Amino acid sequence: MQASIIDELSALFDEALHIEVPSPDTDLIDSGLLDSLQLVQLLLQIEERMGARIPLDEVELDDLRSVSRLAGLIAQWS
């Protein structure tokens, strides 16, 4: 379950945001790959493509740190 979400999310980063993420555990925030503009686009794309509506006011920064953490968040909100 989680593994397929990770694959789908990695494809989303590549195809929709055009961001190359080296690994599911790469720190998206410290590496500077994700800024507020990309974060908003990411959440929109997750909602459109994966049907999970993640409320910005319910998440903590650490939930967004990596593709694998995000996958956990998506599992929780879809």
Add this chain to the structure above:
Amino acid sequence: MRGLLQDLVAGQARKRAEATALVYRDVRLSYGELESQSNRSARRLRQAGVRPGDRVCFLAPKSPLPLVWMLGILKAGAIHVPLDPASPAARLQKIIDACEPRLVLTEDEPFTDGDSDAPLEATRAPEDPAHILFTSGSTGVPKGVVITHANVMAFVEWGLAHFGPGEADRVSGYTPLHFDLSTYDIFGAYAAGAELHLVPPETALLPHRLARFIRDAGLTQWFSVPSLLNYLAKADALAQDDFPQLRRVLWCGEVLPTPALIYWMQRVPHARFTNLYGPTETTIASSYYDVPACPDSPAAHIPIGRACAGEELLVVDGELCIGGAGLSPGYWRDPAKTAAAFVPHPQRPDERIYRTGDLGRRRPDGLFELIGRADSQIKSRGYRIELGEIEAALGTLPGVRESAVVAIPTEGFEQWLICCAYVPLPGAALGPASLRAALARLVPGYMLPARWEEHAALPRNANGKIDRPRLRQEFQTCKQASLTS
């Protein structure tokens, strides 16, 4: 208030050594500590060979340390050049090559407590440069804007008179140090003897977290680019009558969308809202508009107002020009660019004005209004971006035969969407993600295009030039298609 910027801190340290100057996460620095640490730093820089007029770069994320350096560099009589730690090494190298610093300070710079903390003798005059800020250049090489002590002092002085900040104020330090709005956060706070609260960078990623920061710190002044205000408004992060201690909301750098302004003015009715305008070349801001009441229509146009004391706004052939006390002496070691942008005043030829490249007009009531841009510079999230700099960087990538970068307006908080149409060399397999990753090694993140389109050939107009209006239209159409699908 003539004098040098570092004297503002020395003055507060004499009067109120125990008062808090800086807050960052769990670190607090008093005016007394800031003064003695920066005196030590100045002595160390002198020992390291730094002489008056030398440039000293610093590369560190926002924290008390670079703020101590900044003062230390000034006290040593040198010119500080803040480098953006998020910028790719290749771009930083261009800046370092251009300004030829005596030293580049980084975070692991050892700091000895043994040095004397007695102040050094002042060697500089208010007309001497205090810092050089590098902004996007259309040919791919960043331009260094030289700013003097007197330039900054003029705006700080106007801010003291206009806003009346005092010792009880807690002001935001949101803007990164390589960006000129931070100059007002820092020296505006020091001049007033206020507390400067540096905003941890990751705080701004989540709107509700940023709102909590403003609330918990009890900020009395917020100053940022409009995109942050817009971000909080879009996420509906404010409660009714939120931030009870907030008295002033200032923004500068681009247009704040009126719906976001209405949201803020309704939620924080006790604050004063001021639109500031002015490019780096004329120091922080040159004009202001205190929004008198919450606009009644989301379509209302917010003017940039009138000139701050000591500044002059004028429209020459449709272009907004600025004269007065904030005017930079020019670009660092670039007389040609300086002569093109800083021209004689039309009525008083012995004075200079700066051509902003912004199109504007003066309304019958005397207030100035922005209309648009005369060139291909855009403002995205407050960053000044020359589309030509992005194209120049793309041109150096192997596998790219040709590219064109255009921007289309959006409803989102970033204001502009940067789009890139490119033609790969025959045989080169170039996907947008790998191109974007290669470009990210040359230009900062805020310059990276969000849309990419591979073409067999770029469209041309009758003169053989790349047909940019057509590309803009194509990107606009595919944006609408993706929104309705």
